[in-house]
Amino acid sequence: MTCEELIAHLSSYLDHEMDAALVAEVQEHIARCRNCRVVLDTTQRLIVLVHDEGRRVIPASQRSALFERLQQAFLNRPQTLENSNLRTAEDSAV
């Protein structure tokens, strides 16, 4: 496996979507190629980092006002006929 091939397969390797033979080739390559090992390790750390730190939530100062606005909108919706025949694809929601 060349460096180019390793970089091209990096995401499949990290996402465990790679078959065993190729996994062995990746491991054999990074055992002798420092640069590819660094790219692999830093990409992996980056993914863990954004997943842990990306746990962003609606700011507390805005949350209850948003909830109340949407609850009002929800409760004031006009009633539609039950079992409406006007079923459309879910994409029409936008």
Add this chain to the structure above:
Amino acid sequence: MDDEAALIDGLRRRDPQAFTLFFETYADRVYRLAYGIVGNEADAEEAVQATFISALEAIDRFEHHARLGTWLYRIAYNHALMILRRRRPEESLPDEDDALPMPSALADWSTLPEDRLLSREAQEVLRKAIAELPTTLRAAFVCRDIEGLSTADCAQIIGISEGALKVRLHRARLMLRERVSEYFGEWVAPENG
């Protein structure tokens, strides 16, 4: 009736408890996805509001073969894109057939201590680097690596094939790794050889 079917049924009956559960289950998730696309709190909140209003208007027509969460994320993704286009009407998007540049920032910052990488400064570097990704790549990255949804779900939310999703995710990761490595690499003691 499973939990999701019960929730949908409650929303259709305009049960206030169903609304509370719906909001508590999905509002922050929708906010995170939207924030990832639009990049600021005010626009992300607007996207949440628009998403919930669209969803509640459409819930009577919701077809239960789609999962509620995926359906909602898809609405959120589209609202976030609309808001973003209002802000940045002319973004040129990368050609996905272009050859990938080989990584060139090769300092090994992967062993830096947690507190360094979770510092305010590091977080700002990350936030900025994510915001600077082209929108198509950023959407794939936010959906898969920040929100942690499956390839199949993200492909459905964004409206592309799973293959295209994987290509975008891979490019996003490499581009982001390159950008942040330029900063984090300077925090590592220089290495010889």
